Amino acid sequence: MLPYYGRISSAAVDPIEKKPLLHFRPGGRVFSIGFTGCNLVCPFCQNWTISQDPDAPSDYLSPADAVRAARDSGCGMIAYTYSEPLVHAEYVLDCMDRARAEGLANVLVTNGHAREEPAREILDRTDAANVDLKAWDPAWYRSELGGDLDTVKGFLGLAAERTRLEVTTLVIPGRNDGDEDMRGIAGFLAGLSPDIPLHLSAYRPMYKYRLPPTPRDTLERLAAVARERLRYVYLGNVPGAEDTRCPECGAVLVRREGYRTALENLVPSGPASSACGRCGASIPIVPPEGRAGGGA
Numbered sequence: 001m002l003p004y005y006g007r008i009s010s011a012a013v014d015p016i017e018k019k020p021l022l023h024f025r026p027g028g029r030v031f032s033i034g035f036t037g038c039n040l041v042c043p044f045c046q047n048w049t050i051s052q053d054p055d056a057p058s059d060y061l062s063p064a065d066a067v068r069a070a071r072d073s074g075c076g077m078i079a080y081t082y083s084e085p086l087v088h089a090e091y092v093l094d095c096m097d098r099a100r101a102e103g104l105a106n107v108l109v110t111n112g113h114a115r116e117e118p119a120r121e122i123l124d125r126t127d128a129a130n131v132d133l134k135a136w137d138p139a140w141y142r143s144e145l146g147g148d149l150d151t152v153k154g155f156l157g158l159a160a161e162r163t164r165l166e167v168t169t170l171v172i173p174g175r176n177d178g179d180e181d182m183r184g185i186a187g188f189l190a191g192l193s194p195d196i197p198l199h200l201s202a203y204r205p206m207y208k209y210r211l212p213p214t215p216r217d218t219l220e221r222l223a224a225v226a227r228e229r230l231r232y233v234y235l236g237n238v239p240g241a242e243d244t245r246c247p248e249c250g251a252v253l254v255r256r257e258g259y260r261t262a263l264e265n266l267v268p269s270g271p272a273s274s275a276c277g278r279c280g281a282s283i284p285i286v287p288p289e290g291r292a293g294g295g296a
């Protein structure tokens with residue numbers, strides 16, 4: 001029995017940057033659907049009204065109707081997001097197959113808690129994913145979030161092989177903001193690929209947590225640590241959006257202002273690849289639809 005199959009709590013058109021995904025079709029819009037319930041219990045959850053209450057208000061939307069709505073929105077992409085999509089894997093798989101058949105890209109935003117077999121099934125149909133890596137301390141993952149660090153690491157390894165992966169760490173003062181925590185996270189991701197973008201997002205008081213918001217200085221300190229191992233590190237949930245720069249010559253590739261995006265020196269070189277227009281370095285950004293270059 002799947003009593004929550006197709007129960008959709010929210011649907012909206014978002015900028016792809018809001019997922020956050022900065023290296024997948026920058027400037028694109030994505031039709032986004034959310035569910036109810038989650039397999040974690042993060043006490044700082046920003047979407048706790050839907051993630052912690054499986055019976056939150058929702059409407060039934062069949063996979064066919066979800067994909068039709070995505071197609072009619074003109075977005076070219078559909079995201080499974082807001083609360084945790086993996087607890088609705090059967091529905092997500094049904095949508096993903098239909099979406100691909102309609103020429104839509106599948107975007108997954110998840111906490112990465114799935115066993116290997118369903119993870120492979122979903123990731124093989126996923127075009128881009130943002131996965132939370134919430135901390136590097138397995139005891140805190142388990143006691144505070146109800147999660148399992150090794151499961152997330154396994155999911156990230158599969159995702160890095162199968163889809164365009166970006167990773168988000170919500171930085172919480174006094175909980176996961178030590179330099180050693182960040183060395184662990186960045187070192188692990190760099191072992192998968194130093195090109196995986198890492199988003200360091202500022203926490204704000206939410207749900208059960210009343211700690212003060214994350215200072216910008218903390219994010220910048222941790223970003224400096226992460227950049228020792230990773231080529232693309234971004235700050236999130238703070239004023240001002242970050243540009244993407246070429247790691248070789250420093251040229252601005254994608255300029256951002258809020259959710260407004262402009263390609264500057266980014267030259268599409270194929271359906272799923274780009275290059276720096278100034279120095280020619282290969283850049284792991286999937287160009288916007290209709291902007292793919294002629295190379296492979």
Ligand code: SF4
Pocket residue numbers: 038039040041042044045046047048051082083084111
């Ligand atoms: S994994 Fe995400 S949706 Fe689930 S409780 Fe944690 S923050 Fe909320």
